[in-house]
Amino acid sequence: MRLLFQTSDEDDFFGGFRDFFDSGTWFVIRNLLLFLVVVFWLATAYWVFKDARRRIRDRWLVAVATLLGLVPFLGAVIYMLFRPPEYLDDVRERELEIKEMEERLGRSDLRCPVCRAEVDASFLVCPVCTTKLKQACAGCKAPLDPLWQICPYCETPIETPASLEIGDSWEATAPPRRERRKR
Ligand SMILES: [Zn+2]
Numbered sequence: 001m002r003l004l005f006q007t008s009d010e011d012d013f014f015g016g017f018r019d020f021f022d023s024g025t026w027f028v029i030r031n032l033l034l035f036l037v038v039v040f041w042l043a044t045a046y047w048v049f050k051d052a053r054r055r056i057r058d059r060w061l062v063a064v065a066t067l068l069g070l071v072p073f074l075g076a077v078i079y080m081l082f083r084p085p086e087y088l089d090d091v092r093e094r095e096l097e098i099k100e101m102e103e104r105l106g107r108s109d110l111r112c113p114v115c116r117a118e119v120d121a122s123f124l125v126c127p128v129c130t131t132k133l134k135q136a137c138a139g140c141k142a143p144l145d146p147l148w149q150i151c152p153y154c155e156t157p158i159e160t161p162a163s164l165e166i167g168d169s170w171e172a173t174a175p176p177r178r179e180r181r182k183r
């Protein structure tokens with residue numbers, strides 16, 4: 001340094017620098033910086049591990065991703081380029097939704113003719129709007145299909161007409177009930 005910078009002013013200036021770099025302060029700062037760099041490196045590796053666990057099902061692939069994350073700084077960037085786009089939780093949730101939708105489509109979709117609330121085939125009235133949906137058997141109180149002429153559970157003949165209009169409309173596939181009865 002002394003050879004390069006001849007003028008006394010510069011000499012003092014850079015001499016000051018040299019003293020600074022020789023001093024304990026610089027030693028502390030340098031160690032602190034190194035420490036921060038190491039912490040940052042470990043933090044990125046840990047982040048890669050955590051993120052990979054949420055996105056990758058296979059444990060070995062998570063381990064590989066974590067190893068990649070341990071490559072200082074570049075590893076995390078490379079991981080981000082190749083990681084699966086979705087969280088496992090999201091994938092699972094979507095699969096559940098699809099399954100639920102399929103089940104809903106598979107079910108015979110019975111709805112109240114008045115309020116369109118979902119009703120069960122065994123309901124006598126709509127629980128939402130209290131519309132009468134089916135007649136109950138006089139003998140055993142079982143819900144009766146509008147087409148039935150006798151209760152299949154207790155053999156009681158069905159005499160009073162079931163709540164026909166509603167019954168016909170909410171089971172669109174049923175043939176007109178009255179014609180059947182006349183036979
Ligand atoms: Zn209803």
Ligand SMILES: [Zn+2]
Binds near residue numbers: 137
């Ligand atoms: Zn009955």
